[in-house]
Amino acid sequence: xxxxxxxxxxxxxxxxxxxxxxxxxxxxIAYETYGKLNPKRDxxxxxxxxxxxxxxxxxxxxxxxxxxxWNYALGKGKAIDTDKYFVICANVLGGCMGxxxxxxxxxxxxxxxxNDFPVITINDMVNAQYxxxxxxxxxxxxxVTGGSMGGMQVLQFVANYPNASQTAIPIACTSNHSxxxxxxxxxGRQAIMADVNWKNGKYEETNSSxxxxxxxxxxxxxxxxxxxxxxxxxxxxKLQERDDLKFSFDADFQIESYLRHQGSVFVDRFDANSxxxxxxxxxYFDLNKKFDGNLSKAFExxxxxxxxxxxxxxxLYPSSENKEIVIALNxxxxxxxxxxxxxxxxxxxxxxxxxxxxxxxxxxxxKSYERLNEKRI
Amino acid sequence: xxxxxxxxxxxxxxxxxxxxxxxxxxxxIAYETYGKLNPKRDxxxxxxxxxxxxxxxxxxxxxxxxxxxWNYALGKGKAIDTDKYFVICANVLGGCMGxxxxxxxxxxxxxxxxNDFPVITINDMVNAQYxxxxxxxxxxxxxVTGGSMGGMQVLQFVANYPNASQTAIPIACTSNHSxxxxxxxxxGRQAIMADVNWKNGKYEETNSSxxxxxxxxxxxxxxxxxxxxxxxxxxxxKLQERDDLKFSFDADFQIESYLRHQGSVFVDRFDANSxxxxxxxxxYFDLNKKFDGNLSKAFExxxxxxxxxxxxxxxLYPSSENKEIVIALNxxxxxxxxxxxxxxxxxxxxxxxxxxxxxxxxxxxxKSYERLNEKRI
Numbered sequence: 217x218x219x220x221x222x223x224x225x226x227x228x229x230x231x232x233x234x235x236x237x238x239x240x241x242x243x244x245i246a247y248e249t250y251g252k253l254n255p256k257r258d259x260x261x262x263x264x265x266x267x268x269x270x271x272x273x274x275x276x277x278x279x280x281x282x283x284x285x286w287n288y289a290l291g292k293g294k295a296i297d298t299d300k301y302f303v304i305c306a307n308v309l310g311g312c313m314g315x316x317x318x319x320x321x322x323x324x325x326x327x328x329x330x331n332d333f334p335v336i337t338i339n340d341m342v343n344a345q346y347x348x349x350x351x352x353x354x355x356x357x358x359x360v361t362g363g364s365m366g367g368m369q370v371l372q373f374v375a376n377y378p379n380a381s382q383t384a385i386p387i388a389c390t391s392n393h394s395x396x397x398x399x400x401x402x403x404g405r406q407a408i409m410a411d412v413n414w415k416n417g418k419y420e421e422t423n424s425s426x427x428x429x430x431x432x433x434x435x436x437x438x439x440x441x442x443x444x445x446x447x448x449x450x451x452x453x454k455l456q457e458r459d460d461l462k463f464s465f466d467a468d469f470q471i472e473s474y475l476r477h478q479g480s481v482f483v484d485r486f487d488a489n490s491x492x493x494x495x496x497x498x499x500y501f502d503l504n505k506k507f508d509g510n511l512s513k514a515f516e517x518x519x520x521x522x523x524x525x526x527x528x529x530x531x532l533y534p535s536s537e538n539k540e541i542v543i544a545l546n547x548x549x550x551x552x553x554x555x556x557x558x559x560x561x562x563x564x565x566x567x568x569x570x571x572x573x574x575x576x577x578x579x580x581x582x583k584s585y586e587r588l589n590e591k592r593i
Numbered sequence: 594x595x596x597x598x599x600x601x602x603x604x605x606x607x608x609x610x611x612x613x614x615x616x617x618x619x620x621x622i623a624y625e626t627y628g629k630l631n632p633k634r635d636x637x638x639x640x641x642x643x644x645x646x647x648x649x650x651x652x653x654x655x656x657x658x659x660x661x662x663w664n665y666a667l668g669k670g671k672a673i674d675t676d677k678y679f680v681i682c683a684n685v686l687g688g689c690m691g692x693x694x695x696x697x698x699x700x701x702x703x704x705x706x707x708n709d710f711p712v713i714t715i716n717d718m719v720n721a722q723y724x725x726x727x728x729x730x731x732x733x734x735x736x737v738t739g740g741s742m743g744g745m746q747v748l749q750f751v752a753n754y755p756n757a758s759q760t761a762i763p764i765a766c767t768s769n770h771s772x773x774x775x776x777x778x779x780x781g782r783q784a785i786m787a788d789v790n791w792k793n794g795k796y797e798e799t800n801s802s803x804x805x806x807x808x809x810x811x812x813x814x815x816x817x818x819x820x821x822x823x824x825x826x827x828x829x830x831k832l833q834e835r836d837d838l839k840f841s842f843d844a845d846f847q848i849e850s851y852l853r854h855q856g857s858v859f860v861d862r863f864d865a866n867s868x869x870x871x872x873x874x875x876x877y878f879d880l881n882k883k884f885d886g887n888l889s890k891a892f893e894x895x896x897x898x899x900x901x902x903x904x905x906x907x908x909l910y911p912s913s914e915n916k917e918i919v920i921a922l923n924x925x926x927x928x929x930x931x932x933x934x935x936x937x938x939x940x941x942x943x944x945x946x947x948x949x950x951x952x953x954x955x956x957x958x959x960k961s962y963e964r965l966n967e968k969r970i
Contacts, residue, residue: 236840335840395824395848396816402849403812405842406856410805412789428787435780436813439773444908447772453879461877463613463712465782465869469876471772472779479783492842499846500838502830531821531908 219279220314223271224248228347235337235500245344246314247271247306250290251298253352258588260354261296261581262345262381263305264362264369267437267494268486270313273305274298279313280485288569295578300585301358308369309344310336310494312487316344319420319487330489331417338365338501342372349380356380358585361577363387363566364533365494368501371514371541375503378518383584385577387525387566390537391511391544392502397532400440401495404433408488417489430488431479438478443529443562447471511544522552523580525573527565553580596656597691600648601625605724612714612877622721623691624648624683627667628675630729635965637731638673638958639722639758640682641739641746644814644871645863647690650682651675656690657862665946672955677962678735685746686721687713687871689864693721696797696864707866708794715742715878719749726757733757735962738954740764740943741910742871745878748891748918752880755895760961762954764902764943767914768888768921769879774909777817778872781810785865794866807865808856815855820906820939824848888921899929900957902950904942930957 225244233239248271253260263273265285270277274284274291290296296303307315310333318333325332349357360370360381367389374384390397408414411429419425439447451471455461458468467473507513515522522545526538535556545552557573559565565573602621610616625648630637640650642662647654651661651668667673673680684692687710695710702709726734737747737758744766751761767774785791788806796802816824828848832838835845844850884890892899899922903915912933922929934950936942942950 331842335842392830394821395828395830395846396821398830398846399812399816399824399848399852402844402846402852403809403816406812406853407784407787407809409842410784410809411787428783432780432784432787432809435776435783439776439780444771444773444911447776451772453769453772453775453882465708465712465786465873467779469772469775469779471776475776475779476783496842505830534821 220246222278223314225314226348226351228344230347232340232343234334234340236334238334240316240334243316243344244314244320245306245309245316245347247304247348248273250274250303250305251301253302253354257354258356258358259300259585260302260304260352260357261359261361262348262357262373263290263296263303264345264360264366264373265305265308266362266364266366267498268482268491269366270311271305271307272313273303285567288567289574289577295574296361296581297578301581304348304352306345306348308341308494310341310490310497312490317487318417318489318493328420330420331492333489333493335496336493337497338368338372339376341497342369342376345369346377346380356382358588359383359385359581361385361387364389364563365498367533368498371503372501374518374520375507375514378515378520381520382588383521383523383580385523385525385580386538386541388527388530388533388538388563390533391541392504393499394537398499400436401499403436404495405492407432407436408492414488417492419488425483426488427483430483430486430491433491434482435475435479438475440532441562441564443531443560445529445560446562449560511541512548515545515550516548518550520551521584522550524552524554525566525576526556527559527561527563527570527573528556529560530563530565532563597623599655600691602691603725603728605721607724609717609720611711611717613711615711617693617711620693620721621691621697622683622686622693622724624681624725625650627651627680627682628678630679630731634731635733635735636677636962637679637681637729637734638736638738639725639734639750640667640673640680641722641737641743641750642682642685643739643741643743644875645859645868646743647688648682648684649690650680662944665944666951666954672951673738673958674955678958681725681729683722683725685718685871687718687867687874689867694864695794695866695870705797707797708869710866710870712873713870714874715745715749716753718874719746719753722746723750723754723757733759735965736760736762736958738762738764741766741940742875744910745875748880749878751895751897752883752891755892755897758897759965760898760900760958762900762902762957763915763918765904765907765910765915765940767910768918769881770876771914775876777813778876780813781872782869784809784813785869791865794869796865802860803865804860807860807863807868810868811859812852812856815852817909818939818941820908820937822906822937823939826937888918889925892922892927893925895927897928898961899927901929901931902943902953903933904936904938904940904947904950905933906937907940907942909940
């Protein structure tokens with residue numbers, strides 16, 4: 217039995233034309249739902265995950281046996297309250313938790329696609345997930361939300377489907393990937409491809425895996441998810457189970473031990489080729505360019521109510537980049553709110569227990585939902 | 594003929610006890626000099642290089658055939674004016690440009706030391722270079738200076754030899770390596786050790802080299818040397834010799850091509866084991882701890898005049914960490930000046946053409962030298 221046999225999947229029969237020019241059909245989108253769709257079918261929230269997330273946003277992830285990635289924000293009585301809302305979360309196209317990705321079997325060769333998988337984009341991811349709306353017979357979502365790459369999908373979703381969601385909450389994201397972020401992703405990709413076990417992307421055929429390279433990529437990324445201050449406060453120069461330096465290349469410092477651990481547990485749950493494809497999609501993301509350098513145009517036919525959230529210590533997707541989205545929306549008189557949350561926890565703030573953030577998220581959702589119901593009465 | 598045969602070396606006959614407990618002797622320190630030592634022997638400046646630098650600070654590096662790393666600051670008529678000053682620069686202990694390091698031949702095994710080389714510290718580096726003062730019969734230097742790891746050596750030098758230099762200019766450095774910086778170095782080390790050609794540090798015995806791993810380490814480090822803004826202005830999302838995205842894992846973006854290039858040229862001039870040892874020495878650097886958590890104590894018996902320089906966009910060794918050194922010196926009434934140079938060029942500012950920096954450096958040196966001569970008259 218395959219570890220993905222018991223997870224929910226929508227097999228998309230329709231054709232989907234990808235940005236690269238190829239067309240796919242008969243492909244799986246793995247998803248999970250939380251809460252109940254109400255009779256009016258107006259309480260649905262589509263949550264988009266970030267680079268290494270998956271559809272198991274809250275509760276216990278049945279595959280990894282770990283907590284879902286948005287446990288703090290999503291669940292009964294939480295900011296995204298599953299007693300009120302029906303939440304759908306899908307594994308992105310290119311992912312490795314059951315959706316169509318590089319580890320899927322190519323029916324022609326009967327082997328995993330590996331690097332024969334088409335290079336996909338944030339646009340492709342969003343279009344693939346749109347099929348879930350049809351499947352659940354949801355005419356209009358109440359909200360689309362997500363952080364980091366999830367936020368990019370929110371922006372792309374509204375650009376593609378201007379009237380498919382009442383509200384949109386892009387969190388800690390950008391409308392176009394910066395040179396520094398492309399550089400950081402490229403570093404991760406090169407670490408994977410440098411691993412002798414990557415085998416030009418065909419490692420699954422020989423039951424090997426570029427674990428060392430993927431681990432280095434994860435270590436690099438992990439440093440960027442936290443702020444310098446958070447790392448200093450949490451680890452500083454504390455030693456790892458020793459009284460003094462050992463004058464060796466073992467993990468003398470807790471920060472070394474922590475990063476090695478982050479790398480080693482990551483390879484158990486994530487596929488190296490998926491890492492290549494998803495980071496590539498992030499680097500390709502440039503909503504400005506798609507709309508002739510004018511981001512406002514992406515949203516000008518939409519009536520979606522926006523709420524944008526950034527974090528003070530996020531240096532990966534700093535407030536300045538989030539504000540560019542606010543400015544673009546303001547310039548066309550769109551309905552947009554913005555909050556910059558004070559947090560020392562860096563980019564990862566959106567995944568952590570940051571009360572101001574969780575409160576802002578919950579308030580926006582609940583007040584917006586109340587207003588929508590008032591209008592209908 | 595070995596590529597290092599024509600470079601200057603001092604063979605240190607004395608014994609040097611290292612921090613790890615081992616004692617070394619009969620070891621080479623490769624060095625270069627610029628300008629002339631005056632008859633009073635009071636115009637000597639000892640320049641310490643950073644992680645990947647070497648003794649060829651200015652002019653043409655005879656080994657790499659590239660410009661010296663401090664060409665902008667050092668030379669005839671420049672900030673560190675070789676018409677006035679006698680400049681000594683040595684390759685650090687652990688380095689790979691002729692000084693005693695992991696690629697040196699172990700006389701017992703007749704093979705390169707590899708990872709049998711002792712783990713060295715900034716303290717060891719400084720003590721090894723101190724032998725050059727005896728060799729040149731310099732009782733008191735006019736100045737010790739250097740940026741990044743060079744700045745750490747400046748601090749350690751004054752702590753070890755409180756009256757061996759009239760002035761000291763630590764640039765863009767810290768008194769103790771932060772968790773983020775230990776993490777970034779550890780990432781580079783793991784990239785090297787993940788390379789199948791690293792062979793547990795014994796790669797030279799089989800004429801192989803962990804070039805892929807070292808290249809990834811260099812890419813990671815290079816991102817940290819520049820500011821987000823500098824990367825954005827220089828590269829942004831510009832494509833590399835193509836009109837549109839290629840939907841592949843080639844270097845679509847200029848930033849990718851640039852980083853790959855930085856990685857590939859680095860492996861031609863630098864030894865992977867030296868990279869491991871020198872980054873380890875940086876991580877071990879903690880002058881505060883050495884003086885019971887009170888940095889001021891490191892300098893309390895010194896009359897050295899300090900001038901500390903930091904750069905606004907340096908996120909590796911931010912102004913805040915440089916200011917901690919200023920505060921420690923001020924708290925004991927030491928003679929200390931400080932300037933924060935406005936620059937978008939990140940940590941690399943000290944290596945680049947940043948006029949305000951070069952002017953501040955030159956002015957401090959020239960005015961200090963004039964004053965010293967006035968006092969003597």
